[in-house]
Amino acid sequence: MNVLSDRIINLTESATLRMAALARELQQKGVNVINLSLGEPDFQTPQHIKDAAKKAIDDGYTFYTPVSGYLDLRQAICAKFKRENGLDYTPDQIVVSTGAKQSIINVVLCMVNPGDEVILPAPYWVSYAAMVELAEGKVVELPTGIEKNFKMTAQQLEAAITPKSKLIIFSSPSNPTGMVYTKDELHDIAKVIAAHPNLYIVSDEIYEHINYSGKHESIAQFDFVKDRVITVNGLSKGFAMTGWRLGYIGAPVAIAKACDKMQGQFTSGTCSITQRAAIAALNESLAPTIEMREAFHRRRDLVLSLLADIPGIKGYTPEGAFYVFSDMSSFIGKTDGTTTIKDIDDLSMYILDKAYISTVAGSQFGDDQCIRMSYATSEDKLIEAGKRLKEALAQLK
Ligand code: PMP
Numbered sequence: 001m002n003v004l005s006d007r008i009i010n011l012t013e014s015a016t017l018r019m020a021a022l023a024r025e026l027q028q029k030g031v032n033v034i035n036l037s038l039g040e041p042d043f044q045t046p047q048h049i050k051d052a053a054k055k056a057i058d059d060g061y062t063f064y065t066p067v068s069g070y071l072d073l074r075q076a077i078c079a080k081f082k083r084e085n086g087l088d089y090t091p092d093q094i095v096v097s098t099g100a101k102q103s104i105i106n107v108v109l110c111m112v113n114p115g116d117e118v119i120l121p122a123p124y125w126v127s128y129a130a131m132v133e134l135a136e137g138k139v140v141e142l143p144t145g146i147e148k149n150f151k152m153t154a155q156q157l158e159a160a161i162t163p164k165s166k167l168i169i170f171s172s173p174s175n176p177t178g179m180v181y182t183k184d185e186l187h188d189i190a191k192v193i194a195a196h197p198n199l200y201i202v203s204d205e206i207y208e209h210i211n212y213s214g215k216h217e218s219i220a221q222f223d224f225v226k227d228r229v230i231t232v233n234g235l236s237k238g239f240a241m242t243g244w245r246l247g248y249i250g251a252p253v254a255i256a257k258a259c260d261k262m263q264g265q266f267t268s269g270t271c272s273i274t275q276r277a278a279i280a281a282l283n284e285s286l287a288p289t290i291e292m293r294e295a296f297h298r299r300r301d302l303v304l305s306l307l308a309d310i311p312g313i314k315g316y317t318p319e320g321a322f323y324v325f326s327d328m329s330s331f332i333g334k335t336d337g338t339t340t341i342k343d344i345d346d347l348s349m350y351i352l353d354k355a356y357i358s359t360v361a362g363s364q365f366g367d368d369q370c371i372r373m374s375y376a377t378s379e380d381k382l383i384e385a386g387k388r389l390k391e392a393l394a395q396l397k
């Protein structure tokens with residue numbers, strides 16, 4: 001008999017975290033690796049948020065919190081939803097968790113029965129598929145591709161829906177592609193879903209503030225579908241708070257209650273100090289967030305110009321998040337004389353071995369032609385990475 005459960009044996013390891021760990025390991029051995037695999041802002045958390053956390057410790061916020069989060073934090077989240085997204089939620093519809101990752105697994109475990117189908121427009125964030133599998137749901141991939149700007153169409157979605165469809169999960173701005181749905185596109189998707197009363201939407205909006213195409217649009221803004229949307233957000237990306245661990249949902253009350261019950265058996269409420277800091281993040285000025293977005297925008301343009309200079313790469317201009325997802329399939333089948341590139345995973349490993357750049361292969365996101373690179377790193381490192389990548393790829397014939 002195995003020591004470990006089938007559940008954990010069958011669970012796919014997070015590719016983003018695995019590649020980041022590999023990069024760290026090499027760095028510890030003295031290799032000068034440029035880490036473009038992990039998606040996290042390289043900025044410090046804004047000072048006023050840090051100050052709020054320090055004050056929380058001094059003010060004695062050291063006890064367990066309500067499972068769903070402090071009431072005044074949930075009120076601040078409702079105010080944020082109203083102010084920034086035009087969404088009406090009440091505090092009993094909000095559940096605060098230990099990162100958006102936990103917010104999503106809460107929802108998946110609370111809503112998906114074994115055999116239920118969960119639609120994932122591909123490319124999708126790695127963890128969605130693993131979470132669905134953990135709940136014994138069935139992943140139904142909707143392939144898009146660079147030619148379609150990585151966007152699912154309403155018709156494609158309609159064709160994928162069956163009586164077993166329970167959830168659709170997507171992010172806009174998207175990880176890994178940086179694609180952003182327009183309001184009209186979201187409206188069309190919402191209309192399809194509205195016609196299928198058992199189908200719910202998990203709208204992952206964690207990259208809301210890193211959007212270069214204009215105003216962020218939430219699918220829950222359409223009243224005819226709002227009671228079937230779980231809006232997910234968090235502080236990791238927009239406020240440079242990855243290590244603090246805070247995510248949240250706005251959801252129909254029954255789903256929020258279920259998530260509270262689930263979380264009550266797993267982790268309880270997230271860190272009390274983080275929650276107090278989150279109130280400052282949500283209630284106070286977005287100026288530092290906007291500054292970070294502007295820096296990401298400049299880096300995006302820099303990376304796109306570096307990639308445009310490398311033969312064999314088909315680029316896509318991301319409109320949000322901090323990733324480029326580039327078609328590098330032209331290198332599949334090529335060799336440098338010793339290594340033959342059989343697939344996109346081989347190419348990602350070749351780039352690590354030869355150029356010392358860690359990336360994430362698209363296969364992990366449901367796309368076998370592209371490679372994801374995070375540009376949430378300094379311009380100097382990006383320029384160096386561009387140089388190394390060009391040299392390494394030029395050796396493949
Ligand atoms: N959703 C997406 C699309 C992400 O890229 C991430 C990144 N970690 C998360 C959710 C989870 O974020 P966190 O748990 O740090 O809030």
Ligand code: GLU
Nearest residue numbers: 014016017037038039175
């Ligand atoms: N979401 C980030 C990424 O995709 C962080 C790592 C993770 O949680 O997967 O790289």
